[in-house]
Amino acid sequence: WTRGTAEEAEVSLRELAALAETAGSQVLDGVLQRRQNPDPGTYLGSGKAAELAEIVQATGADTVIIDADLAPSQRRALEDIVRIKVIDRTALILDIFAQHAKSREGKAQVELAQLEYLLPRLRGWGESMSRQAGGRVAAGAGIGSRGPGETKIELDRRRIRTRMSKLRREIAAMTPARATQRSSRRRRHVPSVAIAGYTNAGKSSLLNRLTGAGVLVENALFATLDPTVRRAQTPDGRDYTLADTVGFVRSLPTQLVEAFRSTLEEVGESDLLLHVVDVSHPDPEGQIAAVRAVLAEIEGVDDVPELIVLNKADVADPEVVARLRRREPRSVVVSAYTGAGIDDLRERVAAELPRPEELVEVVVP
Numbered sequence: 001w002t003r004g005t006a007e008e009a010e011v012s013l014r015e016l017a018a019l020a021e022t023a024g025s026q027v028l029d030g031v032l033q034r035r036q037n038p039d040p041g042t043y044l045g046s047g048k049a050a051e052l053a054e055i056v057q058a059t060g061a062d063t064v065i066i067d068a069d070l071a072p073s074q075r076r077a078l079e080d081i082v083r084i085k086v087i088d089r090t091a092l093i094l095d096i097f098a099q100h101a102k103s104r105e106g107k108a109q110v111e112l113a114q115l116e117y118l119l120p121r122l123r124g125w126g127e128s129m130s131r132q133a134g135g136r137v138a139a140g141a142g143i144g145s146r147g148p149g150e151t152k153i154e155l156d157r158r159r160i161r162t163r164m165s166k167l168r169r170e171i172a173a174m175t176p177a178r179a180t181q182r183s184s185r186r187r188r189h190v191p192s193v194a195i196a197g198y199t200n201a202g203k204s205s206l207l208n209r210l211t212g213a214g215v216l217v218e219n220a221l222f223a224t225l226d227p228t229v230r231r232a233q234t235p236d237g238r239d240y241t242l243a244d245t246v247g248f249v250r251s252l253p254t255q256l257v258e259a260f261r262s263t264l265e266e267v268g269e270s271d272l273l274l275h276v277v278d279v280s281h282p283d284p285e286g287q288i289a290a291v292r293a294v295l296a297e298i299e300g301v302d303d304v305p306e307l308i309v310l311n312k313a314d315v316a317d318p319e320v321v322a323r324l325r326r327r328e329p330r331s332v333v334v335s336a337y338t339g340a341g342i343d344d345l346r347e348r349v350a351a352e353l354p355r356p357e358e359l360v361e362v363v364v365p
C-alpha cells in the first residue's frame with residue numbers, strides 16, 4: 001500500500017527487495033496495493049491479502065515482507081490469511097543491522113533497538129485466546145486475560161526493560177574504548193576502504209568488482225576483522241581492505257537511527273570512503289546530501305577522504321551524469337554492472353590510499 005505516486009512506490013519496493021537480498025533472502029514476487037488509507041485490520045485489505053495468499057501458494061514463498069510498519073494486530077491478521085511468516089520493514093532492517101554490527105557498541109545498540117521493537121509486540125495468553133474466540137484482539141478485556149499468561153508477559157516485559165537499562169549504561173561507558181581500537185588498527189599498516197551509500201546503489205556489486213573473484217579475507221593479518229571485509233589490491237600491488245557498510249534506507253524509523261549510526265562507525269576508522277551513488281535514481285543529489293549528513297555525525301569521518309562513485313552510468317541519463325560530475329569534482333563514473341570505469345576507479349583508489357610510510361604508528365596509551 002502506498003500514499004505516493006506509482007513511481008515512488010516502485011522505487012520503494014525495489015529498495016525493499018534490495019534490503020531483503022542484503023538480509024540473505026531471495027525475492028520471488030511483489031504486489032502493490034493502492035488505497036486511500038491502510039486497512040486497520042489487515043493493512044492491505046482482505047481482497048489484496050487473499051491475492052497475496054495465492055501468490056504465496058504459487059511461488060512457495062516462506063516469508064512476506066510488508067513495506068511499512070505494521071501494527072502487531074495487523075501482522076497477526078495477515079499471517080492468519082497468508083499462513084506464512086509476515087515481517088515489516090523495521091524487522092527486516094533490524095535483521096540487517098544485527099548481521100552488520102561489529103563493534104561492541106554496535107551490537108549493544110542493535111540489541112537495544114531490537115528489544116525496543118519487541119516490547120510492545122509481546123503477546124499475552126489472554127490476548128491470543130480472545131482472538132481465537134471472537135476474532136478480535138482485545139488484550140486485557142474480559143475473562144481469560146488475567147491468567148498466568150499475563151503474569152508471564154509482565155515478567156518478560158520487566159526482564160526486557162532491565163536488559164535495556166543495562167545496555168544503555170554499557171553504551172554510555174563505551175566511547176573511550178573506541179579511540180583505542182582505532183589506534184591498534186592503524187598499527188597494522190594495512191589501508192582500509194569503506195563503501196557507503198544507499199541500499200540498491202550497487203555497493204556489493206562494486207565490492208565484487210574491486211575484489212575480483214570475491215575471495216573472503218583469510219590471511220592471518222586480517223583475521224581479527226569481520227568476515228565481510230574483503231582484501232583487494234591496487235594496480236601497483238598494494239594490499240588494502242574493502243568493507244561494505246549497511247545501506248542507507250529511505251525514511252529510517254526513528255528508533256533505529258542510533259543503531260544504524262553505530263553500524264557506520266567503521267567509516268570513521270578507514271583511510272578512504274567510497275560513497276556510492278545510483279545516478280539513475282530520481283534524486284541522486286538528495287541522496288548524496290542525506291548520506292553526508294549522517295556520516296558527518298560519526299566520529300572521525302571528517303578526516304576520511306571521500307571519493308564519490310557515480311554508479312549505474314549504463315542506465316542513467318547522460319545529462320544527469322554530467323551535472324553530477326560538475327557538482328562533485330572528486331567523483332568517478334562507473335557501471336558495476338558492465339565494468340565500465342572500474343579500471344579508472346582502481347587507479348583513483350590507489351592514488352588516494354596512504355603510502356606505507358604515511359601510515360603512522362600510533363602508540364596506545
Ligand code: GDP
Binds near residue numbers: 201205314336
Ligand atoms: P547494494 O544494496 O548497494 O549493495 O546494491 P547491489 O550491489 O545489491 O545492487 C542493487 C541492484 O542494482 C542489483 O539488482 C544490481 O544488479 C543492480 N546494479 C548494481 N550496479 C549496477 C550498474 O552499474 N548498472 C545497472 N544497470 N545495475 C546495477
